[in-house]
Amino acid sequence: MDSVISHLKSNFNTYLEELKEYLRIKSISTLDANRSDMIKCADFVADKLRHAGMSRVEIFQTARHPIVYGEWLGQPGKPTVLIYGHYDVQPVDPLDLWHSDPFEPVIHDEKIWARGANDNKGQNYVHIKSVDAYFKTLGTLPLNVKFLFEGEEEIGSESLTSFLKTHQELLKCDSVLVSDTSMYGRGIPTITYGLRGLLYMEVEMTGPDKDLHSGSFGGAVANPINELAKLISKLHDKNGKITVPNFYNGVQKLSKAEKENFKRLKFSENAYAKEVGVKKLHGEKGFTTLEKLWTRPTLDCNGIIGGFTEIGAKTVLPSKAKAKISMRLVPNQDPLKIAKDFAKYVKSLVPQSVKLDVKMLHYGYPAVVPFGSKALNAGAKATAKAYGKKTVFTREGGSISIVVDFIKNLKAPVVLMGFGLDSDDIHSPNEHFLLENFEKGLYASAYFLDEFSKA
Numbered sequence: 503m504d505s506v507i508s509h510l511k512s513n514f515n516t517y518l519e520e521l522k523e524y525l526r527i528k529s530i531s532t533l534d535a536n537r538s539d540m541i542k543c544a545d546f547v548a549d550k551l552r553h554a555g556m557s558r559v560e561i562f563q564t565a566r567h568p569i570v571y572g573e574w575l576g577q578p579g580k581p582t583v584l585i586y587g588h589y590d591v592q593p594v595d596p597l598d599l600w601h602s603d604p605f606e607p608v609i610h611d612e613k614i615w616a617r618g619a620n621d622n623k624g625q626n627y628v629h630i631k632s633v634d635a636y637f638k639t640l641g642t643l644p645l646n647v648k649f650l651f652e653g654e655e656e657i658g659s660e661s662l663t664s665f666l667k668t669h670q671e672l673l674k675c676d677s678v679l680v681s682d683t684s685m686y687g688r689g690i691p692t693i694t695y696g697l698r699g700l701l702y703m704e705v706e707m708t709g710p711d712k713d714l715h716s717g718s719f720g721g722a723v724a725n726p727i728n729e730l731a732k733l734i735s736k737l738h739d740k741n742g743k744i745t746v747p748n749f750y751n752g753v754q755k756l757s758k759a760e761k762e763n764f765k766r767l768k769f770s771e772n773a774y775a776k777e778v779g780v781k782k783l784h785g786e787k788g789f790t791t792l793e794k795l796w797t798r799p800t801l802d803c804n805g806i807i808g809g810f811t812e813i814g815a816k817t818v819l820p821s822k823a824k825a826k827i828s829m830r831l832v833p834n835q836d837p838l839k840i841a842k843d844f845a846k847y848v849k850s851l852v853p854q855s856v857k858l859d860v861k862m863l864h865y866g867y868p869a870v871v872p873f874g875s876k877a878l879n880a881g882a883k884a885t886a887k888a889y890g891k892k893t894v895f896t897r898e899g900g901s902i903s904i905v906v907d908f909i910k911n912l913k914a915p916v917v918l919m920g921f922g923l924d925s926d927d928i929h930s931p932n933e934h935f936l937l938e939n940f941e942k943g944l945y946a947s948a949y950f951l952d953e954f955s956k957a
């Protein structure tokens with residue numbers, strides 16, 4: 503074990519150079535223009551898995567982006583861990599807010615800066631290299647390993663969801679290891695046990711069938727931007743509750759044990775407000791910030807499109823306005839059911855002077871992983887060893903759609919062992935990853951394989 507860790511230590515700079523290469527690939531899953539980059543990135547991952555000693559590596563084509571699978575099953579009788587990661591990244595706009603090219607990684611201030619540096623290339627690469635280090639030093643692994651990397655996490659994991667159903671035997675394992683979450687704070691080893699789900703909708707409002715002069719027609723013809731704004735404003739009540747019928751059905755109260763656990767985390771509302779740069783925090787009445795972020799469902803408008811948006815003035819009554827609206831969901835909420843209720847409700851809110859089209863873009867179920875599994879304990883031990891501190895357990899506000907399918911289809915405990923920080927600006931301009939976490943992540947991964955092999 504010591505030799506593995508010291509190998510990881512002495513090869514750190516090489517790993518960093520390889521990570522840079524990974525980060526240069528513009529694997530933006532949502533944009534059709536980047537299709538070939540997705541293929542290139544899948545090839546890159548497959549190549550690194552082969553180099554890391556996987557005896558079988560395969561790229562599976564899907565309806566959208568390829569899935570990369572790798573395995574080494576040379577320890578029959580020992581447990582099998584399935585390591586999941588996603589090689590796709592979010593778009594980079596607004597580009598002018600980046601201090602350097604999002605796809606030309608740079609290192610400064612003890613961080614690596616690029617789109618995907620944290621989410622998820624930096625985080626998933628640690629596992630490939632820890633496996634590699636075992637083979638280079640000990641010539642073997644302490645247990646069986648399967649790798650599963652997808653290219654659609656940022657757009658809802660549709661292909662992997664069906665792949666899981668059709669490849670249960672191939673993916674059979676005793677635990678799933680995922681590094682795609684945040685640490686509770688810098689230097690605090692963290693295992694996450696809950697993620698919110700997601701429902702992403704798009705509503706398009708149409709007024710007149712073409713853009714009109716706002717003087718000749720304004721006042722007599724409905725303006726879809728005005729009406730859309732009214733509609734959005736009706737989706738929350740004055741207490742911050744979401745007004746969609748049946749929305750809160752089944753949402754559970756927080757257990758006493760969880761409340762206690764949250765308390766122990768000593769969350770500072772002031773420090774948090776300062777960190778995000780707001781004067782005052784906001785949200786549903788009657789809940790603490792951690793409860794709001796981790797255990798309560800929310801609704802947010804993610805983008806709004808319509809009318810004249812160039813520099814200068816144009817007097818126009820637009821024909822159309824569009825809003826992208828997403829909801830974060832918690833256990834017992836069913837995104838497909840809520841999508842129906844949402845569509846019906848928003849349609850009921852608009853006047854006859856406009857038309858409303860409602861579309862679902864994607865969805866994912868919420869997940870809470872049970873405490874007490876051998877895998878979770880191994881994860882907590884491994885991160886504690888890597889960081890030299892006791893591991894804390896958190897839930898998260900973000901979503902990883904496939905986690906629930908791992909639980910349902912593979913029936914294996916999922917270990918969410920994150921090395922990111924909430925301040926790493928994932929999905930934002932200037933995404934970065936602390937070199938310290940890249941390094942400790944490598945160690946934690948190696949410790950996990952060791953700990954779980956003995957579990």
Ligand code: BES
Pocket residue numbers: 621622655656657658659682683684700864865866898899900901902903
């Ligand atoms: N890594 C994130 C999820 C995450 C972020 C979990 C921070 C915990 C803390 C993941 O890549 C992500 O961004 N997921 C999307 C999923 C969606 C597009 C289906 C999300 O949460 O918006």
Ligand code: MN
Pocket residue numbers: 592621656928929
């Ligand atoms: Mn992401």
